[in-house]
Amino acid sequence: xxxxxxxxxxxxKLREFAELLPGFTLVPWPADAPELPETGAFFQDNxxxxxxxxxxxxxxxxxxxxxxxxxxxxxxxVDALWGGPGVLSARFAQDLASYTxxxxxxxxxxxxxxxxxxxxxxxxxxxxxxGEPFTVSGAVEGTLAFAHRGSQGFGYDPIFLPDxxxxxxxxxxxxxxxxxxxxxxxxxxxxQKLHR
Numbered sequence: 252x253x254x255x256x257x258x259x260x261x262x263x264k265l266r267e268f269a270e271l272l273p274g275f276t277l278v279p280w281p282a283d284a285p286e287l288p289e290t291g292a293f294f295q296d297n298x299x300x301x302x303x304x305x306x307x308x309x310x311x312x313x314x315x316x317x318x319x320x321x322x323x324x325x326x327x328x329v330d331a332l333w334g335g336p337g338v339l340s341a342r343f344a345q346d347l348a349s350y351t352x353x354x355x356x357x358x359x360x361x362x363x364x365x366x367x368x369x370x371x372x373x374x375x376x377x378x379x380x381x382g383e384p385f386t387v388s389g390a391v392e393g394t395l396a397f398a399h400r401g402s403q404g405f406g407y408d409p410i411f412l413p414d415x416x417x418x419x420x421x422x423x424x425x426x427x428x429x430x431x432x433x434x435x436x437x438x439x440x441x442x443q444k445l446h447r
Contacts, residue, residue, distance in 0.1 A: 252276055253445070255377075256313070258287055258305035258322035263405030264434075268321075271429060271438040278317055284308055289324065294338055295386050297324035298376035306378045319380060321441075325373035325433060327407045329357070329395065331365035337372075340407065354399045354410045367394040371411060371433035375441050387444055389436025404428065 254276040257268060265279055280287075285308065287301040301322035309320065326340030336343040336357070344353040361367065370392045378384045393413040401409045401421025409421025413431055420428055429435045 253318045254278060254316070256280070256305060256309055256317040256320045258301045258320055261405075264323065267425075267429075267432075267434055268438070270425065271435055272442075278315065280305065281314075284312070287322070289338075289341070291324075292338065294324040294326065294372055294374040294388070295376070297338060298322050298374045298386060299384060302376035302378045302384060306380065310380070317380060319382070320378045322376045322378075323373055323434070323437070324376075325371065327357075327411065328370050328372055329361075330368040331361050332357075350406055351399055351409075354407060357407070358395065358397070358399075358410060361395065369393055369395050369411065371407075373433040373437040375437045377441060377445075385444065387437055387440035389433045389438070389440060391431055391433045391436065 252274060256278045257265060258280050259265065260280050269277055287304045289297045289300065291297040291300055302320045305322060306320045309317065324338065326337050328334045328337050344356045347353050347356060370390050372390045374386055374388045376384055376386045391413050393411050396410050396412050396419050399409045400419045403422060403425065404420045409419050411420050413420065416423065420432065
């Protein structure tokens, strides 16, 4: 069984990765470890930055051996907002404490009658110890709901309606979400790459 250092403290991501990668042991990014950089212009840049930064720190300070470091960068890309918030999804409306309020602000930014097409994108960077980094990705198309709906998932899930469904990711069960989400698709690609 592979042991992966997950370069994230996001509780929602930790829970989802544990469900999507059941054959792996996941080691969460420690509370006393430094924040990882996210200064890239693209999801792939940020995922690689985080994974490589985490590997360097872990090699100097890690408390247990791991087989690889896994990092993701993901976000919501809205056509009517020129692809935003995109790579800035985690930093959107940081003056607001809750994602409920952030979601309401994002929906309020859409011009009346605007195209509501959107997609979730996830890029995973995996850095084996030792080995060369690689990335895989996943995406899911959908539309924005007119209001925050549901309490499942996290982040922008309650305002995203995946194509073919009339419930948001905040309303769908995790079993359904894990068959079609951007993170699920990226994890499927990761497993295919690791098991070659």
